[in-house]
Structure formats: structure tokens, C-alpha cells
Amino acid sequence: MKSGVMRLVPPVSRDRIISQFPKWYTPEACLQFKEHFHAQVRTACQQSAGTAGLKLSKVVVVGDLYVGKTSLINRFCKDNFDRDYKATIGVDFEIERFEIVGVPYNLQIWDTAGQEKFKCIASAYYRGAEVIITVFDLADIQTLDHTKQWLEDALRENEPDSSFIFLVGTKKDLVVSRSNATEKIEFPLIP
Numbered sequence: 001m002k003s004g005v006m007r008l009v010p011p012v013s014r015d016r017i018i019s020q021f022p023k024w025y026t027p028e029a030c031l032q033f034k035e036h037f038h039a040q041v042r043t044a045c046q047q048s049a050g051t052a053g054l055k056l057s058k059v060v061v062v063g064d065l066y067v068g069k070t071s072l073i074n075r076f077c078k079d080n081f082d083r084d085y086k087a088t089i090g091v092d093f094e095i096e097r098f099e100i101v102g103v104p105y106n107l108q109i110w111d112t113a114g115q116e117k118f119k120c121i122a123s124a125y126y127r128g129a130e131v132i133i134t135v136f137d138l139a140d141i142q143t144l145d146h147t148k149q150w151l152e153d154a155l156r157e158n159e160p161d162s163s164f165i166f167l168v169g170t171k172k173d174l175v176v177s178r179s180n181a182t183e184k185i186e187f188p189l190i191p
């Protein structure tokens with residue numbers, strides 16, 4: 001006999017529990033307050049597994065090959081870094097569990113391949129992205145030029161104004177070691 005709600009997943013790690021917000025940010029502005037599922041689905045799931053997994057946001061990470069998308073995700077999700085390059089084949093994903101002001105919350109992070117030959121596979125996963133992260137390599141300025149195209153492709157698969165957009169520069173360590181001078185980067189206009 002079950003004595004209460006069955007816990008199917010381990011507890012959320014401490015650094016993923018967010019209960020305080022910086023000034024000007026309010027819990028109400030968070031995506032976890034959006035309704036993600038039909039009421040019937042919600043009720044059915046709540047009966048069998050509490051509220052775990054019912055709130056989720058999809059993040060897609062796009063950008064040229066070798067810019068460091070996988071490394072960025074691995075650092076965030078597993079806090080590790082691998083110097084060896086292993087190209088992403090098509091797509092890969094991680095699920096990161098949070099608890100935000102008491103609400104269980106899942107971040108589904110899609111790592112897409114930067115190689116041209118995998119682009120059509122990866123782009124099939126752009127749909128429904130609440131967050132689009134375009135990544136470029138600070139030590140390779142061409143990859144910044146290409147972010148405009150990556151972003152356009154990802155936006156095309158989503159409803160207008162439905163996604164938060166971030167631009168992330170990686171490999172800062174390589175820029176610092178190459179020159180001590182501060183470099184000025186002109187960012188392309190985001191549509």
C-alpha cells in the first residue's frame with residue numbers, strides 16, 4: 001500500500017533551489033508560472049507523481065561548430081570541462097531540475113550540432129524554444145557574424161516574440177592569452 005505521494009525522482013540539488021530574486025525581478029515574471037499542459041493532463045499527472053516535471057522550458061543552444069556549445073552546457077549541468085573535441089551529431093539534450101519559489105521546474109536544454117551536414121536534423125528541434133542561446137567564439141570573430149543567421153533560423157521555427165534570446169561569447173581565456181589589449185566587438189543587429 002502507498003503511504004503518500006510516491007517520489008519518483010531524487011531531490012533537487014541545493015544550488016538549483018531559487019527562493020530569492022535580485023532587485024527588479026519578481027517570481028511572477030518567471031516562466032514556471034506559465035501553464036504548460038492541458039488541465040486534464042495536469043490532473044492525471046498530479047494524481048500519479050505529484051507536480052514533478054509539469055513545469056518546463058525548452059532552451060536551444062545554436063552556433064557554429066567548435067564554438068563551445070557542448071562545453072557551455074556541460075559546465076552548467078555537470079560542472080566539468082573536456083579539452084577534447086567531440087562533435088555533436090545532430091542534437092543532444094540535458095534536463096536540469098530546479099525548484100523556484102517552491103515550484104518544481106525543469107529546464108530542457110537542447111545542444112545542437114554546428115556542423116553544416118547536421119543542420120537539417122538540428123533545426124527540427126528548434127520549435128517551441130522559450131529560450132534561444134546563440135553562441136560565438138570570442139577568439140574567432142567570424143563566428144559572431146554567423147550568429148545572425150543561426151538566430152534567424154531558430155526564430156523562423158517559433159512564434160514571433162515567444163522566445164527569450166541570449167548571445168554568449170565563449171573562450172575568453174584564449175583572447176586574454178593572445179593579447180593584453182582590450183578588444184572592442186561590434187555586435188550585429190538582432191532582428
Ligand SMILES: Nc1nc2c(ncn2[C@@H]2O[C@H](COP(=O)(O)OP(=O)(O)OP(=O)(O)O)[C@@H](O)[C@H]2O)c(=O)[nH]1
Nearest residue numbers: 065066067068069070071082083085088113114171
Ligand atoms: N580554451 C578554451 N577551449 C574551449 C572553451 N570552450 C570550449 N572549448 C574547446 O573548444 C572545443 C569545441 O567545444 P565544443 O563544446 O565541443 O563545441 P561545439 O560548439 O559544441 O561543437 P559542435 O558540437 O561541433 O557544434 C573543445 O575542444 C573544447 O574543449 C573555452 O572556454 N576555452
